[in-house]
Amino acid sequence: xxxxxxxxxxxxxxxxxxxxxxxxxxxxxxxxxxxxxxxxxxxxxxxxxxxxxxxxxxxxxxxxxxxxxxxxxxxxxxxxxxxxxxxxxxxxxxxxxxxxxxxxxxxxxxxxxxxxxxxxxxxxxxxxxxxxxxxxxxx
Numbered sequence: 084x085x086x087x088x089x090x091x092x093x094x095x096x097x098x099x100x101x102x103x104x105x106x107x108x109x110x111x112x113x114x115x116x117x118x119x120x121x122x123x124x125x126x127x128x129x130x131x132x133x134x135x136x137x138x139x140x141x142x143x144x145x146x147x148x149x150x151x152x153x154x155x156x157x158x159x160x161x162x163x164x165x166x167x168x169x170x171x172x173x174x175x176x177x178x179x180x181x182x183x184x185x186x187x188x189x190x191x192x193x194x195x196x197x198x199x200x201x202x203x204x205x206x207x208x209x210x211x212x213x214x215x216x217x218x219x220x221x222x
Contacts, residue, residue: 090197092117093143096214097130097193101153103222109151113193113213116143122200129184130193130213137195191215 095115102108113128113135125137128147135147185207188194193210 090117090119090123090195090208092195092208092210094214095193095210095212096216098216098219099151100219100221101151103220107221109153111149111151113147113149115145115195115210117145118143119197120199124198126196126198126205128193128195129188131190132184134184 093116095113097111097113099111100109111130113130115128117125119125125139125145127134127136130147130149133149135149137145137147139145185194185196186209188209191213193213195208195210196205197208198205
């Protein structure tokens with residue numbers, strides 16, 4: 084792992100999940116534990132072309148939650164034929180915002196962004212190897 088000296092990531096893993104009820108959703112939660120200086124505010128995690136806000140869980144534990152499209156109500160309706168797939172194509176919608184990752188990352192890597200000090204100086208920390216844990220199928 085590379086980045087600032089006062090940010091030490093001890094554990095970093097990603098875990099996919101899917102709800103056990105139709106339309107309950109799916110996603111990937113990225114969990115990590117770290118020691119960071121008091122002047123660092125962890126902001127976001129970039130992983131697999133996506134971005135999610137960091138939430139503090141306590142005792143140096145953090146999570147970033149990435150929502151998936153599988154098992155969503157819209158996807159279930161489309162798969163059952165209850166939703167006209169062509170209607171989605173015809174509906175005008177704003178362009179999807181492109182996620183701009185602050186540095187180059189490869190498959191199996193991630194980036195944590197942070198702000199430092201009273202001036203809010205921005206920086207990032209690259210995680211070189213993301214452990215991938217087994218899917219959680221909630222029932």
